[in-house]
Amino acid sequence: MKIFEMKTKVINLIKAAFLVLVLAGCSKDFLDLEPTDAISEDEVFGSYVTANSALMGAYDQLSSFSFGGLYNPIMADIMGEDVMINSVNNWNWFIPVYQMNLLPNYTYIDAPWWAGYKLIFNANQIINNAIYIPDATPEQMASLVGQAQVLRAYAMLKLAQMYSPAYAKNPDAPSILLNTDSDDLDAGFVRAKLSEVYAQIESDLIAAASQLKANDDKGFFDNRSANALLARLYLDMGKWEMARDHAKLASKDLTLMDINDMFTGFSTRNSETIYTIAYTQEDNNTYLSLPSFYWPVGGYSSMRANKDFVSKFSAADARKSFFLKLDEIDKDRFLIVKFGHNNAVGNAERICIRASEMILIEAECEAELGNHTEAQNALYKVQKRANPGVTKSTATDQALMNEVLLERRKELFGEGFRWQDIKRRQLPFVRTGDHWVKFSFTAQDPDYFRLTFPIPQSEIDANPALSNSDQNMGY
C-alpha cells in the first residue's frame, strides 16, 4: 500500500498546484497591460507638464521636412520664375514640381497634406482639452491654447494656399477639409468653402493675439506672430487696411537686421525675426533641410538662380552677392549662397516670419489703398538696408505696385513666398532666362490650374465624403 499512499500524496499535491494556478490566473490585472514607451490620452492632459510636452510635439510636427521644414518653402519658390532646380545633379528631388507636372499620387502632394492635418489634429487636442488640465493656471492655459490656435491657423492657411485656388478668383471655391473638434471617424469631411476656412483661421488668430503675451523666444508663437499671420491672411483676402494694420503691429519696435546679419546664412534668429523653427544641432532634418538644397556644397545643393532674376539686382545692391558663379561647381548657372549651415549639415534654424516681410505687406497695402507716400516710405525702409545709396521711389499707381512686388521678389526669394504671390494676385506665370522648363500663361489660360495642387489621391480614396469628381480642375 506504500506506493498507493505516495500516489495519493502526489495527487493531492497536484490538485493543490492546479488550484493555485487556476486562481492565480484569475488575478484581475494579469490581462491589463500598458506600454512603457507611450502614454494614454487621458494622462497627457492630466497635468500641465505633459500637456506642454504635447504642445512641443505640435511644434515638432510643424518642423517636419514634409511641411514647414523643407517642402513648403522650397516648393513655393520652385513653382516660381526666379529660382529653379538644376537640370542635372539633382538626385531627382522636386523635378516634377519644377516641371509643374504633378499627379495626385505623388509624395510632394501627399506628404504636406498629411503632415499639415496631423499638426491641426495635435492643435485641436490641445485647444479642446486644455480646460480640463487640473493643475494649470489661467496664464498657462491661455499660453497653451493661444499657441495651439496659431499653430492650427498656420497649418490651415498653408494648406488652403497650396490646395485651393486663389481667394481673389473665387472666395467660395471648395477648399480644404475643416475639422476643429469632431472625432467622428466614419462620416468623412467635405471640402469646405474657402471663405469658411479663412473665417476659422481669422477667429483662431484673433483669439490667439488677444490671449498670448509677447515671448522673447522666437522659436514659439506669440501675439506678434499671431498678428503677422493675420496680416498674411488679410493680404490674401484683399482686405488691405486690416492687413496693413496687423503688419504694422507685427513689426512694431523691431529693428531690421543689418546687411552683415543677412550674410550669416539665414540660419540663426536676429533682431527682426518674428518666428523661426528652432532646429538644434542634435535635432534637425540634416539633408532634408533648406540649406542642404541651397548651399552650393555639402548637401543636395541643387538650387540655382535664373540669370534674368540675378540681372534684376543693381550692382549697388548687396543682395546681389547672394548669387555666385563658380565654374568648378556649375559652369552654366548661378549658385545661391543665401542659406547656410552651422558646422553640421542641416544645423540651421528656419526663419519663417520676419519684419521685412511685414513692411513689404504694409507697402503693398498702402499702394493698393492709394497712399503713395506711405507706400514709398515703407518700400524705402527695406530697400535702403541692402542698398544704402538707393533713391526713394516716386512712382505711383501701377508703377509703384510693380516696384513693391519686385522688391518682394528680391528680398524674400528662397523663403517660400513666390508661388502664393503669383496666385493671390492672379499674376501671369512667365519663365524666361536659363530655365530648362519654360512656361508662359496668364490667369485666363487653362494652364493656370498648375498653380494649385491636386487633392491627394490617398485622401479621396480614404474619405467617404469625397470622390474623384471633387478633385481640382486639371487633375
Add this chain to the structure above:
Amino acid sequence: MQQRMKRLIGCLILCCFMGVNNTFAQSITVEGIVNDENGLPLPGVTVIVAGTSQGSTTNFDGYYTLPVPSGKEKLVFSYMGMQTRTEPINNRLVVNVVLQVNLEALETVMIVAYGTSTKEAYTGAASVVDNKIIEDRPVSSFEKALQGTTPGLMVSNSSGQPGAASTVRIRGIGSLSAGSAPLYVLDGAPMSGSMSDINPNDIESVTVLKDAAASSLYGSRAANGVILITTKQGKSGFTKISFSSQLGISERISEGYALMNATQFYEQSWMGLYNEALLDGKTINEAQAYAQGAVKEVVGYNPFGVESPLDSNGKLIPGTQVVTDTDWRDEIYKTGLIQTYNLNISGGSESTKVFMSFGYFKDSGTTLGSDFSRATNKINVSHKINNFLKAGINSQLSYSKTNAPPSGSGGANPVRSAEVINAASPVYDGAGNYEWGNKAIFDFNPVGLAALDKYTYKTKRAVMSTYLDVDISPSFKFRTTAGIDTSLDEGLNYYNPDHGNGAGVNGRSTASRSDLLSWNISNILTYARSTDQSYFEVLLGQEALGTDYSVLSAAVTDFSVPGKPDLIWGAKPEQPGSFTTSSTMVSYLSQIKYDYDKRIYLSTSARMDGSSRFGTNNKYGLFYSFGAGWQLSKESWMPEWSWLNNAKLRASYGTSGNNNIGNYASLGLYGSGANYGGYPGLTPIQLENKDLSWEKIQSFNIGLELNFFSKLQTSFEFYNRNSDGLLFARPLSAGTGIGSILSNLGAMKNRGIEASFKYNLIDNDKFYSALGLNISTNSNEILQLTTDKIVSGTKLLEEGSSIYQFYMREWAGVNPDNGRPMWFVNADADDREENTLPESAFEDPLGSGKQVTSDYADAERKRLGNALPKVYGGVNYELAYKNFDLNFYLYYSYGGKAYNSDYVANMHDGTQSGTNLAVDAANAWTPNNRYTDVPRYVINNTDQSEQMSSRFIEDASYLRFKNINLSYQLPESICKSWKLNSFRAYVSAENILTFTKFKGFDPEVAINGTTNNNIPGVKVVTVGFKIEL
C-alpha cells in the same frame, strides 16, 4: 461577469478531480504475466478491467496485479504496436496472456494538439512531414524544406539572406493586416522567436495542422494553422552515435534580366539628351551639340579612353576602347560556401532515454556582406522515476551570428545598388581607392560600403521545457509542463564617417540589445477508457503564458578613428532609448474523443482564451470544434473489393481566432520623441478602440482518403475558411488627424481543394520506385469591408475581390507615331463616376479598337488579376535500387502575378537619368524603331510612362526543381567489418533549375506580389555523408 465564469469553470474542474479516488467496491485480486510471441516479457502493457476504469500496468517482468470487482468478467490488455486482447477471467486468479504484433495496420502515431493520435483515428486534417525530407537539405531553417511537401502549405522565400525567415501560409491568407503566420509549437511549447535557431537535423517529424478539428485546441492562436515540431528522443537499447556533414556551393538562383553595359548606357543617355533637346524645340544640330556636351554629366563618367567617343548620331566610334565597364552584379554577388556538421548521440535504458546533439551550420552567403553561422546544442532527457511518475526535459540552445546588409530601397542595400549604378561608374578610382561619385546613389559604393560599414547581429537562444507525467491510474494521466523560450539579441550597425549613410555626421554607430522572454505553464488531465468495442477519452487543461520583450538601444556619431564601431569611439551621443512590451494570456481547454469499433471516430473540443491585447470590452473568446471520421472500408455492408484497401471519410467544423497584432493596439496613445527646440515633446500615435477583438475564423473541412490496389494512396480535402471581424488599419481622412485606426472591419473567405497521390510503381526486393503528387488550390475572397473600396499601393481591397488584387491603369503600348506611352482609357471602369471620354482620348493606333490616351491622369484604373497562385504543389519521385536511392522533388506554382518594381527602376525611360537600365530599354522608340513596347527615352521625361500600370505586371508562375538527391548506403557487410552501424553518402542539388517567364531573379517574390530589392534566392549543390556507430 467573466471573472465569475472563470471561477465557476475552475471549480468544476476541481470537482471532477475530487471524484477520482472514490470508487472502491468488493473485489478479488487477479495477477499474471504478459509476454510477446517470442516469450519475452512486455513491460508497460495496460491492463484494464473491462467495463470499469480500473486498471494497472505490467512491470519490467511483464507482471501485473489488480483488484477486479465482483461481477466483472473480462480483462483488456493493450500495448502499442500489438493487437489489443480481451481475455475472460473465467474465475481464475492467475491470467497470463501472449500478445501478437499488429501486422494489419501498423498504426502510425502522429503528434497532434496536446497529445498523440493514430492516423486512423484522427478526425482532423493534418499532414506529417518525415525527417527524411528535412534531413539532407542545405537550408538554414527547416521551414524552407517544407515547400511543396504538404498540400495546403505555401512556403515562400522572398529573400536569399542566409538565416532569413520564410513566409509560411496554411490554406491561404486568413487576415488582412494581423499576422497570417501559423503558430509554431516545439515539443509542446509555443515558440515565439525565429525558426532559424532550430537545427533541422534535430527534428524527428513535423505535423501541419490544417483544419479546425486539428488546431482548435490552440484557440486564439490557431486561426492560421499550427505547425508542430517534434525533436528526436532517445530510444532504449544500445547507444547510437552518428556524425553527419555536408559541404556545398551556393549561387544566385538565376541570371535575371540583362543590364546595360557602359557603351549601351552611354549611347542611350546621348539619345535621351538629344530627344530632350528636340522636344524643347531645338534643331537637330543644336540637339546633337547639346547631347554631346551634357552626356558625360548625365552618366557621371566617361568610360572610354577618349574625350569625344560618340559620333554625331550618338553611336560609339568603332575602335574606341572601353576603359570602364563595371558589371556591378559581379561585384556584389559571389559564390557561397555552405558547411554543416552534426553529431547525434542517442540511447537509453528502460527508464531513462537521452538524445543529445551538437550542430554547426555556416553559410558564407552569395552577396557581399551577407553571411550566417549557427551553433546548436540539444538535450532531450526523459526518466521514469517510478511506476507512475515520469519526468523529462527538452532543451535547446543556439548561438547564431549573421551579417545582413539592409534590404529595401535605401542606398545602403547592395542588391539595389548593383541594379541601379550604371556600368560607366568605376569601382575604384585611378589611385586604387573606392570611387564614390556614381549618379544613381551619390556617395554609396556597395563594394566600398561592404568593407567599411557593419550590420552584425547575434542571437543567443534557449528553449527549454520540462514536464512531469503522473499516471494517477491507468485511465487518468496528468501532465504538467513549464517552459521558457528566451532570445537575447545583439545588433550593431556602423556607418563609416566618410561615405554613405554616416557621411553627414562623421560616422554613426547604433547598438541594440533586446531580450525576449516567453514563458508558458500548462496542466493537462486526460482520462481514457477503452473496451473491446470502443474508446473514450476526455482531456481537461489549463494554460497560462506571457511574453516580455525589452529593448535597449543607443547611438553615437562623430568618429575620429576609422574602422572602430564600438560606441565608445563616438564623440557625440544621440538620444538613447529603452522600452518593454508585454502580453499575457490565460486559457482553459477541453477535448472529448469517442471511437466506436474502430469504424466511427468522433471528437469535440472547446477552449477559452483571455488575452491582454484586446480592448476592455472583448477580453475573452470561446473556440470550439467538432470532428468525425468514418472508416468506410471496415463497414460490414461495404463489399470486399480487392482493389480498394482503405476508405475513410472525414469531416470537421470549428472556430479559432487570430491574436497576432501589437500588444497595445486597442489603447489611445501618445508617443515620445517629438522633441522641439531642445524641449521633450509628445505626439498622438494611436486612436483608441475599446471594441478591438479577436479575428474569428470558422472553418469547415471534408476529406476522403482512399487506397487502391495496395499501390495508390490518395487523399482529397475540401475546405472553407470564413474569417470575420478582420483587423485592419482602416485608412481615414486626413481630417481625423491620424491616417488609420485598427478596427475589426472585415470578413474574408478562403476556399480550396487539396489532393495528394502516392503511387508505388515498383516494390520488390531489388527496386523501389514511387511517384507522389500534391495539388492545392486556394481562392481568397473578401466578403465584407466597412467601406466600398480601399486602395493601397498596387492593390484594391473590395468586397468580392481577393486580398491581393492588383488595381492600376492598363498599359496599351507605345504610340508608333510619336513614341509616347498609351494607356487604355477604360472610361466605363468605376474609377471615376462619369463614363464620358476625356479630351485626350483617341483611337488605338495599334488596332485594338479601344480608346487610349497618352495622358496618365485621364486613364481609369482597372482590376488586373491576383498575386496569389491559382494552383500550387509538388511532385516527387523516388527510385531505390540496391543501396542507391534517387529522389527528385519539384515545386510548381501557377497563376500568380507580380508587379516587378525592381524592373520599373531599370526601365525608367529617362526620369532617373543616371540610373542604370535593363538591356530591354535599348529597344526604345525612335523614328526608325516605331513598333516597340518601350516608349521614347528622354532625359527628364514628363511622359509618365514609368508610373504604375500593367506594363510591369508579370506572370509569376514557375516550375522549379527544388531538390535532387542521390545517395548511397554502404552495404551492411562492409559496415560490420569497419565496425560501423551504417554509412551513407549523398550528392544533392537545391533549387537547381527553374522554368518561368518572370523577368527578375526569382518569381518567388513576396507573397503579396511585389518585389523589394531583396537578396535573390540561391541554388546550392552539396555533398555529404552520415556515419552511424
